[in-house]
Amino acid sequence: MAIHTQLPPFPEDVPTHPLLIVDYTLLQAGNEEEISKLWMAATTLGFWYLKNHGVDDEVNGMFDMGAETMALPFDEKMKFEQGDDGMSFGYKAPGANAVDETGARDNVEFINVSQDDALAWPTPVHRTYPSTVNGRMESTIVPFMRKSAEINSTIMEIMNAKLGLPAGTLNKRHLLEEHSGSEARCIKSPPRPGGISEEKAALGAHTDFGSLTFLNNRLGGLQVMVPGTDKWQYIKPIPGHAVCNLGDAMYIFSGGILKSNLHRVVPPPGAQGHYTRWSLALFTRPTNSVILRALTEESPIIAEAVSKATDTSLFIGNSTSRDWFARRIKYQRANNQKGAETWRASRGTEHRPDAA
Numbered sequence: 001m002a003i004h005t006q007l008p009p010f011p012e013d014v015p016t017h018p019l020l021i022v023d024y025t026l027l028q029a030g031n032e033e034e035i036s037k038l039w040m041a042a043t044t045l046g047f048w049y050l051k052n053h054g055v056d057d058e059v060n061g062m063f064d065m066g067a068e069t070m071a072l073p074f075d076e077k078m079k080f081e082q083g084d085d086g087m088s089f090g091y092k093a094p095g096a097n098a099v100d101e102t103g104a105r106d107n108v109e110f111i112n113v114s115q116d117d118a119l120a121w122p123t124p125v126h127r128t129y130p131s132t133v134n135g136r137m138e139s140t141i142v143p144f145m146r147k148s149a150e151i152n153s154t155i156m157e158i159m160n161a162k163l164g165l166p167a168g169t170l171n172k173r174h175l176l177e178e179h180s181g182s183e184a185r186c187i188k189s190p191p192r193p194g195g196i197s198e199e200k201a202a203l204g205a206h207t208d209f210g211s212l213t214f215l216n217n218r219l220g221g222l223q224v225m226v227p228g229t230d231k232w233q234y235i236k237p238i239p240g241h242a243v244c245n246l247g248d249a250m251y252i253f254s255g256g257i258l259k260s261n262l263h264r265v266v267p268p269p270g271a272q273g274h275y276t277r278w279s280l281a282l283f284t285r286p287t288n289s290v291i292l293r294a295l296t297e298e299s300p301i302i303a304e305a306v307s308k309a310t311d312t313s314l315f316i317g318n319s320t321s322r323d324w325f326a327r328r329i330k331y332q333r334a335n336n337q338k339g340a341e342t343w344r345a346s347r348g349t350e351h352r353p354d355a356a
């Protein structure tokens with residue numbers, strides 16, 4: 001597959017934001033130093049590199065699945081388009097999403113496979129998929145989902161303990177047996193000459209909609225806005241290292257202790273910008289009926305964090321995970337844009353009080 005061919009390195013003269021590197025095998029072994037490093041990353045930027053995660057083969061298979069899917073005729077892909085009603089699963093056509101409040105359209109396409117559909121395969125739970133997805137369900141997609149879900153569950157249990165929650169409190173909200181918005185996403189971003197700007201972003205500035213994202217990139221383009229600054233900084237892809245980040249749900253559950261940071265995707269820098277960028281994410285999201293609010297009754301640490309917050313509106317919300325997710329997806333669709341108001345309706349914790 002062309003996507004595994006030699007790619008130019010990330011340019012040396014482009015500034016990047018360093019992330020802490022967390023070793024998954026040490027986390028599994030309960031290594032206190034590694035757990036502290038993870039906690040440091042989770043409570044500052046909410047992004048870190050994860051090495052020794054053991055999912056490289058499945059990640060490569062998922063990139064192949066993405067390339068095979070994107071190579072299908074456009075009409076075939078459109079049979080599986082996610083639509084404008086707030087469902088994320090399926091194919092997303094180029095230009096179907098807005099990237100900012102002006103309604104500027106994206107140029108990326110992606111395939112989203114629901115975790116529920118993969119784990120129940122061949123029985124559809126939410127929808128059906130192109131033949132290229134079906135053909136790799138058993139060999140690639142299910143193993144990828146199970147392994148990355150296991151990683152996210154291990155990380156969540158560590159955060160659960162650090163937050164002073166009774167064992168399993170967070171994992172209980174992410175059970176594989178219950179339906180959720182959890183999904184794998186493979187994104188294809190074609191080269192987009194013309195410089196870097198918000199309206200030319202592949203993916204506009206956003207926080208992730210769910211709990212924990214396990215992300216794999218080959219080319220640069222992912223940027224974060226480091227809290228306390230107003231500058232976008234690149235995260236450099238490191239071979240064999242995933243990038244993990246926290247989403248809205250963990251920020252809300254923890255009363256703001258865990259950070260869900262603003263990020264976006266722009267064309268890769270330097271010579272990398274001439275190549276198609278592929279990226280692969282596994283999004284772990286709370287199960288559908290979970291209410292997104294701070295777990296103050298389960299943890300005095302979280303209760304204290306909320307009591308000190310200047311704005312508690314996000315922490316006392318009553319949206320279910322399903323509604324939160326559907327709202328964000330729906331109002332991001334270009335067809336639903338009716339001005340800045342609709343764009344705002346697509347937002348999650350982007351404007352959290354401690355982000356500035």
Ligand SMILES: O=C(O)CCC(=O)C(=O)O
Nearest residue numbers: 187208217222265279281
């Ligand atoms: O492609 C990337 O590097 C990031 C993708 C992302 O942020 C997302 O899909 O939510």
Ligand SMILES: [Fe+2]
Nearest residue numbers: 206207208263
């Ligand atoms: Fe994201």
